[in-house]
Amino acid sequence: MSSKDVIRAAVLDDPQSHEDVHVHAIYDKIATHFSSTRYKPWPIVAQFLSGLPTGWIGLDSGTGNGKYLPLPYDRPGSVLTIGLDRSRNLLHIARTAGQNPSPTREVVWGDVLGNGWRSGAFDYAISIATIHHLASYERRQIAVERLLECVSPSHGRILIYVWAIEQDQLSKRNVPLDHEALSESTEPIVGQDVFVPWAMTPQNVKAKITSNSKLQAGSSDSSDGPETCPPPVYNRYYHMFAKGELTMLVRDAAKALKIEVGVPEEYTEPGTRGITVTQDGWERSNYYVELRCWEI
Amino acid sequence: MVRLITHNLLACHVKGCTTNNFPLQFQDVQIELQEAEFNPDFVRNLLPRLEWGALVDAAKQVGDTSLPPEQPEMTDDDVLQKLHHVLLEIHITEGAMVCSNCKHIYPISNGIPNMLLSEHEIG
Numbered sequence: 001m002s003s004k005d006v007i008r009a010a011v012l013d014d015p016q017s018h019e020d021v022h023v024h025a026i027y028d029k030i031a032t033h034f035s036s037t038r039y040k041p042w043p044i045v046a047q048f049l050s051g052l053p054t055g056w057i058g059l060d061s062g063t064g065n066g067k068y069l070p071l072p073y074d075r076p077g078s079v080l081t082i083g084l085d086r087s088r089n090l091l092h093i094a095r096t097a098g099q100n101p102s103p104t105r106e107v108v109w110g111d112v113l114g115n116g117w118r119s120g121a122f123d124y125a126i127s128i129a130t131i132h133h134l135a136s137y138e139r140r141q142i143a144v145e146r147l148l149e150c151v152s153p154s155h156g157r158i159l160i161y162v163w164a165i166e167q168d169q170l171s172k173r174n175v176p177l178d179h180e181a182l183s184e185s186t187e188p189i190v191g192q193d194v195f196v197p198w199a200m201t202p203q204n205v206k207a208k209i210t211s212n213s214k215l216q217a218g219s220s221d222s223s224d225g226p227e228t229c230p231p232p233v234y235n236r237y238y239h240m241f242a243k244g245e246l247t248m249l250v251r252d253a254a255k256a257l258k259i260e261v262g263v264p265e266e267y268t269e270p271g272t273r274g275i276t277v278t279q280d281g282w283e284r285s286n287y288y289v290e291l292r293c294w295e296i
Numbered sequence: 297m298v299r300l301i302t303h304n305l306l307a308c309h310v311k312g313c314t315t316n317n318f319p320l321q322f323q324d325v326q327i328e329l330q331e332a333e334f335n336p337d338f339v340r341n342l343l344p345r346l347e348w349g350a351l352v353d354a355a356k357q358v359g360d361t362s363l364p365p366e367q368p369e370m371t372d373d374d375v376l377q378k379l380h381h382v383l384l385e386i387h388i389t390e391g392a393m394v395c396s397n398c399k400h401i402y403p404i405s406n407g408i409p410n411m412l413l414s415e416h417e418i419g
Contacts, residue, residue: 016415055341057301077335080342082302084411091408095297103332104297104387108306110411115309115419118318122305123345152345 062130
């Protein structure tokens, strides 16, 4: 099996411990290597950030190495995005994200299930490739609720990206699909829990071992050198979303917060809070949804 | 980093702590001044969404008394410059933020605030 293959997984322990072991601990270990492979903004995210009015403040929930914090490139400094992540090592990288010399970015160490913001404080929120790391439907729904709660009820905008079961032909990943389950029916919509291996490149491992052996002076043995050591592989947990699952999650989150899903013209009662789904699509092996808040 | 713009958005989220949980109070802070590019339109447009009183208080706690106690109606360049400095150029690098209500301490280290809660504190 190639290290690019995806392995089927089941969440057997409680979701929080599962995420601690199979998501948080791994990102802290692979932070530097991971970050070196994640520098290109996805076009739809870049477009979303380019369309924001000057003076808006937003949250990047699960910012990773902070690659979206410097955007939009055509109007740098016109909006301010604050990056939140569970991995402290990734946040250290996110702090100086962008081309050199880069202004210091705002980053916060926290959980996407936390609610450490005054309600409705942000104008926009993005959550890119993050919610799929949460190990139960309930937890994924809470993560979406947190996004809805932290943006302005009258004008907030939200963009969410998650990994899809339906993979791009050009994708490097080989996913073992349960074709029977997929073709049986569209209800209920259930994604798939998997482990996605992260293989450290030999170069990266060598650097790490060399620096370690420097610390343990005299203990190095040439026969036990880094070349003979296979690079470690870390299995990250993902929930791959099925078609329609992200939209369902958004609807359930909105319902839990008594937020309508639709256009304001359909409602008459003053004080009604709602969201309009302005984009709902699939791109490059991911599902995404864009939401706009309204209040009447 | 924790700048005052971020502080103006953060609130305590310990389980059951829902009143007087904003703003957090700075404690034993170390600050660093870093010049940032002035964008008057950015500052002017974000003004309506600030909690002015909380900002003035927080600025005082880090030693800056340049802001008037009431939000000025006129946003001339002088006011915008002062706001720009207070919001974007003062970096809190070490210390903590404490909730006035439940006294929970959110540490700040290397410019990164720790908003994580332990399992029994999560709402």
